[in-house]
Amino acid sequence: MMIRDRITETPFRVRYAETDQMGFAHHSNHLVWFEVARLEFFRDLGLSYDQLERESQTFLPVVEIRCRYMKPLFYDREFVIRTRLKRLGRRGMTFAYRIVDPAGSVNYARGESRHIATNRHGRPCTFPEYFLRACRLDDEL
Amino acid sequence: MMIRDRITETPFRVRYAETDQMGFAHHSNHLVWFEVARLEFFRDLGLSYDQLERESQTFLPVVEIRCRYMKPLFYDREFVIRTRLKRLGRRGMTFAYRIVDPAGSVNYARGESRHIATNRHGRPCTFPEYFLRACRLDDEL
Amino acid sequence: MMIRDRITETPFRVRYAETDQMGFAHHSNHLVWFEVARLEFFRDLGLSYDQLERESQTFLPVVEIRCRYMKPLFYDREFVIRTRLKRLGRRGMTFAYRIVDPAGSVNYARGESRHIATNRHGRPCTFPEYFLRACRLDDEL
């Protein structure tokens, strides 16, 4: 399925509570940030993940995640996540992320998350049509 | 309402991810630990908070919290939370907590949490009878 | 010590990972947000907490916290924290926080945090002069 070649950029700043005693952000936070960035990606397409859950009773759990950590992110550091929809199917999708500095010249981390669509009870399902349409290329509509 | 004068002791160990760059556990974790200890207090009375939520559709959100931090809790440190039900009403309850070392001689922190009973939609309600009964003194039954 | 009557407003949006199965933000996150807001308060005064730690080797651990939760904060909800320095001493300070909606008409929560200044080894100390000066009223300078 052809997908929009769109990159959403979401700005962040490392919170104090996100650091650990190694002196920089604990590696589990990257997954939290990826999620914020991914839901922002939907917002950029005019989609609301909240609405997807509430109105369409469709959920998007993570089934696989990867992250490669290149540089530590220290407290108060500003950074940007560049989010891209890498693959889209009727029943799932894969996102790719890059964490860079605001100027885009330093690579802090990159990752991927794979998701399936499920109903409220965790059963796999297909995305609602309006949702798929919004994620696809315009000329496919 | 007379309540059981019971103290539940729950053992913990500081997780690495719970530290921050100050080198000890971030102060927000105490609230997470209090919650684990509080739900363990229920388990000690033969109650399941999970069941309260699922079967009785009764929830126990926090409406007020206090914590006094006396000593830092470093990574890997073992500690114990002593939990006591301080006040019990038909529509709410207050817990008191003390965080001590396993020998009980060092005080790391103490706190309180106040809760109200609500239904699934957040409306205040009363606790189910079986729940109140289990929290009260035996001679009241 | 007279302090600037200044309120910093810091905007937030509830992250998905901050919710729990009750369906809204877990109450421990308020402490994390207060911290972000407090460090933003310093930035507003031209102070860097990071610099305070690194260059002045002065830390600002929380010794007491209180929070009163008035309304649930659901996923994706935008909110603002209004932070005010309530008390300032040579060796400690107290902040007051209000969590409101962006229009300022809904009160979600309010809280306080009390801090002492310590050195790297956790020993109480006094704030550096430049730091106290920046927090005080202009006419005191």
Add this chain to the structure above:
Amino acid sequence: MMIRDRITETPFRVRYAETDQMGFAHHSNHLVWFEVARLEFFRDLGLSYDQLERESQTFLPVVEIRCRYMKPLFYDREFVIRTRLKRLGRRGMTFAYRIVDPAGSVNYARGESRHIATNRHGRPCTFPEYFLRACRLDDEL
């Protein structure tokens, strides 16, 4: 480098704060649990990660992580992490994890984490000899 074919089993129970509004543990917690399990693996070998950091000034940041999520972990669910050292080098190591139920018949998730040894300033270094020795097979000693 031959390594001990040893599996450490670490028991856990899902904390309420670890759930999100999807109704089960948020996927970022798996990384926190892996870390607890990994540091327990060291303890099982008679090693203290804390000591490694403090006395040997050697740190073990994560450079890559993967996790495959098979089944949701609901609040209060007990589970076990089986941790295995998959690869050991003088300058880094890789761990493999499986999250299973206490009986070992349900697979909740599995993952891997790759680490490098660094000094306090984040520069790559080699592990201390005593550390490598403890991780190797006995007959290699």
